[in-house]
Amino acid sequence: MRRKKAFLLLLLILSAVFPLSGCLSPIQLNRQAIVQGIGIDYQDGKYRLTFQVFSPSDAAGGSNIGASADNAKIICSEGATVSDAVQNGVRVQGKELFIGQNRVIVLGMGAAQHDLEESIAYFGTNVASRQNAHILVSATTAEEIISMKINQGILPAETLERITENARMNGLAHSVRLFELRKTLDTQHESAVLPVISVKEEAAQTASDGQAGESGGSQSIDQVSPFEIDETAVFSQNVFRGLLDKQQTRGMMWIRGEVESTSIQIQLKGNPASLHIYRAGSKLIPCEGSQKPEFNLSIMCHATKEESSAAYDLYSNEEELLLALENAAEQNIRSECDAAFADGAQALVCDFLNFGNILWQKNPSLFYTLQDNWDTALSDFILNVDVTVQIDRVGVEYGSGE
Amino acid sequence: MFTSLKGRIQAIKQAASFKGANPAGEEPDHPISPQLNETLISLRTRFQNSSDLMVREITLGGVKTALILAEGLVSQQTLSEILLEPLLTHRFPRNAGVEAVRNFVENQSILAADMLPVYTYNELFRFIMSGFVVILIDGAPRGTACGIQGYSFRSISEPTAEVNELGSKEGFTEPIRVNMSLVRRRIKSPLLKFELFPVGKISRTDICLIYMTDRVSAKLLRDVRRKINGIDLDVVLTSGYLQPFLTGRPWSLFSDVGSTERPDVLAAKVQEGRIAVLIDGTPFALIIPYLFTENFQTLDDYAHSAFYASFIRIIRYFSFITSILLPGAYVAISTFHPELLPQALLFNIAAAEDTTPFPIGIEALIIHLLYEIMREAGLRLPRPVGHAVSIVGALVIGDAAVTAGLIGAPMVMIVATTAIASFVVPSLHEPVSVLRFAYILVGMSLGLYGITLLSLLLLVNICTLENFGQPYTAPVAPFSSFAMRDTFIRLSFRTLQKHTATLQELNGSHLSEKNQEESS
């Protein structure tokens, strides 16, 4: 009887729930604009946001989504703050902006240089925002990147994300997600690095000439993917410090242990050759007992021989060739690391090589001593680089063909 | 004299066991008169001169004798060959007397395999209406009922509700005695016992309790008998009439009394210490008590190899969860939490729902309602037309509605998947149908929060169910490790043969006096 009463009571309460169900404020899917890419620019004291929104074409109960279909719409809005701009973005087109599936956030150089933390604060704290969205900096404006038409994938933002991921996996560019950037900005001694994305000149020309997609089936590579990530922007304590070039970027990735696999182009007595590093590991360890902060970097790589036919004649046998390739590769990696350290970290006075975190963990007393003047202490740092490249896979062809 | 007294006591006992408790509202039971004419007049009066009552009066050894039967219930051939011929061809001494004739009928002849004494009018009516021929001898205080039933009944055929691949194709039929024989053939043990009861004040339907005397719990048997004796219905036509009286909680969505159409399944359950109830007139037997996990077990599991059986069992559990949760979860996630969907899937759904007139929740309700209507229509229509319903449903409603933009294609997929998943566990069809709608309603109004709360409430509700001292969720909760070898997976028979788990051994069971506590 008691249970019956309890059940009836519960039923009574729950029956009141449904009239109250509007209190949970559901928004139907057809009233939401699914945002895939966000561009943030700052100009004339105002933020200009560019949203790449999913907009299916010719859907009637079924779904006609294809890589060739034009599934994206661009929404631009302005505001004194980012949240103001987002609100205006809703106002101009009527649908709620759904940022839970957002793939990329592109910061224009102006916005990044103005105030990096402020630019991303809204998306960092909004509960609906996707914390795994990739962050990129545009060499020019974010609007240019977000608005670019790409005939690959369902939406261009998807391609942007894949480009970033591929670049990271191939050891060409560092990739940063929203939560990682927020974590770095929260740490005083650490400097933030963001990949810089730009549009290739040829692609920009093609787009402006309106030739994209007219050839009906065949497209040039620039129409498919007009972007390139060549540089890395460095920020320290929310201030833009400078750019790292390709060599410095990869050196940074070697030191941070982020290279999983990559290709190395080397010169053997003036002849081009290449190796594919299929497995790499880096260890950065502070030296014990030194007065100044000194680090030993050990890099171990396993490689596959790729192109080397031009150098075949220069060596008497395959073993000599492999040894020469290994030495050249080691030298290549060493110079990249040195470039990242000397020309990057020390020149820009920014710790983006994890020195602070490693020292904090391995030698906390030294870290606490240097913590308050970390940036200036960087100039006294010493980095010893030891690289070992081992070619243990030679591909299909072994030995010079005769 | 003593022989007749002993026989009288024995018959009373049998009548008592056959009769069950004293049903309220029945007329008091009068003994039949030794005067044949008086008995016949009384009989015809009580039968309201019904057309199916047949009375054949003959003279045996100078003594008036009457054979009383109900038309259509007795085998005419057996009546002629086995009953009438011996009676009519026997040479009684001239003026043999009542005792001689009665002695011949009761002790010196085998007129039928089943011969029982009849003392009262209630017994007389029950035997006649059960297909017996009652022989009344003028001057004798009792009659003799001969069981030569010959009514038409459906032959043993493949069960329709429980189909399996490798097991027996025999299913129960309507006559209770045929069903009893099907079970007896499978357990040739003297420990298997049948107990007959009549239930229903008017229908006096025969029901039979089946159990293994060495395995059943005395407490369980006592409680089942008590509950059956407390049934006060006028008629009992199907197993569904008895089920509410035997279940622990009539209002619960899940029933802790199982039913089966298969004698092999019944035999398997009985040897685990359960009690089965056969009901005359219905091919569905009841199993008491019934555990939740048994809904996911079929006899095919024991015909296939262990690894495949385990795989299929897990599929069944997964299908059950899919059938109740999928539509509600889909509605909840699409409405409240679209960020959980993979990107491409979200795009497809968004594209499909872009131009549909109804919100996703309303769409789900409409389409599931249509499905239930079609399913019920397909069930009730004659078979040739019934197939057309599925074609109409699938092609016309499903495809046309999507093309017309009334509903999205993903929703049709959801309904189809849900429907197919619900067919995997047909015994849970009723709660699944209701719960599905509950989840849709909760999902569209409260999102994942509501779905989770409802799931938890349902789980606690199921875990609280207990029937005849047996927790419904055993052996999962309370956990019994040894029983898990045949719950989510099925181990090899080499392992299963080591010990047959009975209900009393499960943790939390109150069926055994020894097993008082829940322990794991």
Added chain:
Amino acid sequence: MKEGKISPTQLVFLLFLSRIFSVLEQTPSFGDSFSGATLLLSTLLSFVMQCILVIPMLLLFYRYQEQNILGCAFLASPILGKIAAWFFLLLFLLHLSGGYAIFSFFMTNIVYPKSSSFLIVLLLAAVCTACACYGLQGLARAGTVIFTLFILTTAFLSFAAADNADALNIHAIPGDGFSQIIESALNSTSKNTEFFAMLMLLPKIAKPQKKRACAFWFLTLTFLFIELTQFLILAVLGDFGMEQTFPYYALTTVIDFSIFQRLDSLHVTLWIFAAVFHCTLYSICISKCTAVLFPHKISRFTPLFSLAAGGGLGVFFAGNMQFLRQIKLSNSLFLTLVAAVFPLILFIILYRKEKRHAPQKGISAPAAHS
């Protein structure tokens, strides 16, 4: 056969699931915030502290096997029993309503930012009340199933988070580390309000001899879960993670595993499970207090009372979270006094009472009564 007995394992699962609530709802940004290796070490120290704190309770229940804390208090003195019953009633009511409020705070901040606290609390309170009406046994059995799901989900989350974990994010103990470790350990200990529930429910298990194992398994499982959770949060998010309003939730939002875009819904589901178990357990404890204080005619309305009072206070606190924090429901001194000192005092009183009444013969525990 006594009604309502549950197995030791079931009680461990129940207490664990209830404890998870305070782990998941941990909001270091509103209180004392510790991070890095300090937090990890302090959790270990807290585990040791709790193992010591539970000893008086075990001593008392070992001697008076069928009595819970109220029963023992009544044995010591009827007045003391009444006072204890009222005290625990208010305590459980406060924790129940606090649980509703904290849950509502989470839901309205994270999952349904535009929804009303009233609705969130009402639904949770209704479900908890219904579950409490079903009784402890039903809840305990459900706890077995949910615990299994919980372990699987935690394993999945851990596996998914491993990819983002980096030991570098776990920072060393600062200079004044030892005092911070102590402070953090006390803070962590104070959050284990399931000690109060143990005082009411530990005698409820079917095998009285397993009380000690039950208590220590509960503490061990909880310690392992907290340590794992904190390790993952720190390894993935570092000190930044501990600055979030809900660190564990923050962890699940950054995990991206295969087709699962975001795992925060999984966390929300676990959170709701934990909240229901936590609040239902306290509702059951409230009913035990009222059963002692009031006659059956009145105490049978306890579920309604829990719903009304707990839910009402919960809505009030949900709108005044600052006030709730000021009350400081979690306080290590208070916990020590109630969960350790009070049972010890009762033990001493009852022991001396027995000695006075039976100075010659061997002392035996009082006759059990349900």
